[in-house]
Amino acid sequence: MSTFPPTLEAFFTERLMNQRRASVHTVGAYRDTFRLLLAFVQQRTGKAPSALDFGDLDASLIGAFLDHLEHERGNSVRTRNSRLAAIHSLYRFAALSHPEHAALIQRVLAIPSKRGIRTDVSFLERSEINALLAAPDQTRWIGRRDYALLVTAVQTGLRVSELTGLCCGDVTLGKGANVRCLGKGRKARCTPLNPSTVAVIRVWLDERGGGARDPLFPTSGGRPLGRDTVAKLVTKYADVARKYCPSLENKTVSPHVLRHTTAMALLHGGTDVTVIAMWLGHESIETTQIYIHADLSIKERALARTSPLDTTPGRYLAPDRLLAFLEGL
Numbered sequence: 001m002s003t004f005p006p007t008l009e010a011f012f013t014e015r016l017m018n019q020r021r022a023s024v025h026t027v028g029a030y031r032d033t034f035r036l037l038l039a040f041v042q043q044r045t046g047k048a049p050s051a052l053d054f055g056d057l058d059a060s061l062i063g064a065f066l067d068h069l070e071h072e073r074g075n076s077v078r079t080r081n082s083r084l085a086a087i088h089s090l091y092r093f094a095a096l097s098h099p100e101h102a103a104l105i106q107r108v109l110a111i112p113s114k115r116g117i118r119t120d121v122s123f124l125e126r127s128e129i130n131a132l133l134a135a136p137d138q139t140r141w142i143g144r145r146d147y148a149l150l151v152t153a154v155q156t157g158l159r160v161s162e163l164t165g166l167c168c169g170d171v172t173l174g175k176g177a178n179v180r181c182l183g184k185g186r187k188a189r190c191t192p193l194n195p196s197t198v199a200v201i202r203v204w205l206d207e208r209g210g211g212a213r214d215p216l217f218p219t220s221g222g223r224p225l226g227r228d229t230v231a232k233l234v235t236k237y238a239d240v241a242r243k244y245c246p247s248l249e250n251k252t253v254s255p256h257v258l259r260h261t262t263a264m265a266l267l268h269g270g271t272d273v274t275v276i277a278m279w280l281g282h283e284s285i286e287t288t289q290i291y292i293h294a295d296l297s298i299k300e301r302a303l304a305r306t307s308p309l310d311t312t313p314g315r316y317l318a319p320d321r322l323l324a325f326l327e328g329l
Helices: 004-019 024-045 059-071 077-097 099-109 126-133 141-156 160-164 195-208 227-242 255-268 273-280 285-294 296-304 321-327
Strands: 178-182 188-192
Touching (some): 004 077, 077 099, 126 141, 160 255, 255 273
16 A cells, blocks of 8 residues: 555644644645645656655655756746745654655755745835726726725735735724734734725725625635735736836736835835834744845935045956956856
8 A cells, every 4th residue: 555645644634734733825835735746746657646655756756846846837946945845844744654764754854945046125116006006997896806905915015815814804994994814824913004095995895795704805706816816916907007107017016026015115114124024924023124135225325324435446457367367257
């Protein structure tokens, strides 16, 4: 009997759901990892997933899968590392019940994460935000829903999973208007709403109706929107906005870019970085430091406060042809 399938099932039911009480988002991310892995293994070996054994998923095959993610699926290094972390978690669980595969498991656990290049944070300027918010067709129900969703996303900086998880009862529109969500790591968070966002959500709730536990931004059938659906609608409206805002041509707009936009707006408004970290639900303030690095205006103000060096402008010339070659590398 194959040992891998029951181990994988026990990993989800015992380890993730029972012992760790992982969130539905974590379970979903792990599920997607193993769906991709099993499809890759079946294509490579010709064996059905239910017939696989640990010997079929050794370190060389896992390494080939990670290369497949990067070079064929076009995934980033960060995504590759997230998939590897899920695989490592499974193999650490398997080590407890399958000591006969200890050597194989250790070789898989020895596969290292890959260091990637940290890119600049992408965010939208005010004119670009206005163009994006003007894109939904508000003569249609879906357009009015999407407009309310985009306004909420830009002002609150909620993660896409937090947006799709909002219910009508999670919003308070009276004094101290706010929206409550269950964020990453099962941490409850309360985010204040400004008057313009309150007005938009109030109009939307009047039209949307529904009970306190109904999704705030539903599909036409009344179900919660999916993460992929939100990503697609943001991309769609960004394509419309590009026709009227040329600066969007070279920008990729995603739900996470809207989250970055919120953080940069708070930073430009003089909000302390510790408050931004709490606003976004960051585990560590170090995560929020990326916005300081991305804000060129902060660096320009620092430069303006420094005294220029007393130097004579000139160009360095290498004293030797070989040294010139090395300098040019």
